[in-house]
Amino acid sequence: MSKLFVDACFGKETPYTPVWMMRQAGRYLPEYMAVRAEAGNFLNLCHDPKKAAEVTIQPLDIVGVDAAILFSDILVIPDEMGMDLSFVKGEGPRFSDPITNEADLDRLIGAEAAASKLTYVYDTIALLRQQLDARDDDIALIGFTGAPWTLATYMIEGQGTKTYNICKKMMYSNPKLLHKILAKVTDVVKRYMEKQIQSGVDVVQIFDSWAAAIEPELYDEFSWQYMVEIAEYLKEKYPHIPVIMFPKGIPAFLDRVYGNFDVFGVDWSTPMELAKEKLGAKYVLQGNMEPCRLYSQEKTTEAIKHIHNVMGGKRHIFNLGHGILPDVPVDNAIHFVRECQRISKH
């Protein structure tokens, strides 16, 4: 059975424009909070296939989205490469041993060895595959990864950062080391995504959440080329699996986007008109309602109509332009999903 969402990723006509939300399995859902509390903490939840599958499915039933996205975290990759990941309450992820030199990098395991350790992710996917196949709806399962650059920022800074100054110092004074890190992560991600596909995902998305931290002149060199390498590796072996690229915050140089993939994720800082003009002929576009519009049902409907008018109901997937925030009322998330489906219905 061909799935609505997969068809849309390939630009085929669908009865309506499918919709999902970044972070749809997240803190705005009391049901998610309950499972997370049972798990004890966020990382435990990622490591527990049964619970991870449960929260992955929740938004399908509660919010009515057209695709499920694997519940996991992008930082499980460096964690399994040998770094020491923890989550500090209220402060986010921490690595106690950031990479400062080649020796730090050489201590990490690469490619197949690292990707093989992420068994809890593949187990989650296998479980989801069974559960989704047993349903009478038509829901696609999206696997994902962080882009090598986004992962590297945490591996180098040891935590989230506002200024990226440690990464930037490396970028401008020791670019060779940064490239070595990016290449090693890229090799792990290729194998990781391949194993996600073999375990049963229908679509994959590569999140470059910190794309906007790189100056336009250097974005291809330090991030995009690695994302394209991953996408093209997957497209060659698994052409039936759509690849979605989501580099957040690069409206200034959409002209420079290239590569073999299917869907370009448009963040909310990029007007849909601009994305359509620059990329709409080459790629299906996904996005891009400003997630804070979810605070108002009226402003949500207004934005959906605008985006739908720009895209004309073609070569488009509805989504937010960034993750849903924890304090959004569930009813407003439901309203968003229903309105996307209603307004785009042929």
Added chain:
Amino acid sequence: MSKLFVDACFGKETPYTPVWMMRQAGRYLPEYMAVRAEAGNFLNLCHDPKKAAEVTIQPLDIVGVDAAILFSDILVIPDEMGMDLSFVKGEGPRFSDPITNEADLDRLIGAEAAASKLTYVYDTIALLRQQLDARDDDIALIGFTGAPWTLATYMIEGQGTKTYNICKKMMYSNPKLLHKILAKVTDVVKRYMEKQIQSGVDVVQIFDSWAAAIEPELYDEFSWQYMVEIAEYLKEKYPHIPVIMFPKGIPAFLDRVYGNFDVFGVDWSTPMELAKEKLGAKYVLQGNMEPCRLYSQEKTTEAIKHIHNVMGGKRHIFNLGHGILPDVPVDNAIHFVRECQRISKH
């Protein structure tokens, strides 16, 4: 005497392209840290005209920039409107009494009454005017303010924010209150900038540091129109004073920039080529080296050459595309300034 920097702001030909750096009076300078330590804390330093003037002058002598920018903080405005500002060490500014409703706003004093309280700023400017006039160089003094939107984010959130979710909730569900706040701040800023001019600044810059927090569709409504209102108020009364607008991070919709002002500040996320194409005919452009390039002298020179080539030495002021970071070596800042002056020399 007409100043090199003022000439450049008006697009006149100058012997070389003048240069200054955002945050040039800042933590990367040991001499600044010494004065700040004497003052006790950051806010005391803002309140002490003698010390504030001293740190304003420091980068002229140490780094060799072509313009001085008043040392102050954008948040002295809401502080003098009646909010309670403090700086929490390592965490940044705090207001203990954020605005949540009309009554909170009505308690604040407006326009002339608030602007009159900022005497320490005007005293600093008057002192600087004397000191600069006594020098045999040709240094312009830049006054500044935060844009109403940027100020409002702190007044509403009570502190810096990653998600702006309290402001956004207001923007989408109670836009009337947000406009009321913005209008009140705008009235104070108009009078504040006017008094800065009367005290002796040669140029003014309006910083919209959090411009990128607003979706493109709404940027004019919630920020730009207020900035233009301030600029046009000043240009009408003081046409000889150049106005610089710096909305950080709006490369996606430069087409929508309008208004009577002189210089558009280009942040580093916006390629200079794009800014020139969209705005170069209407405004002089200021910027835009990625400040982290200051970690490497080689990469600094490379960027300066690129920017200079794009602008062709015309209708341009060199600057960073955002503030200089505290861990930049002073020698590299000196290198930046000298290279801008050397490379652009006729």
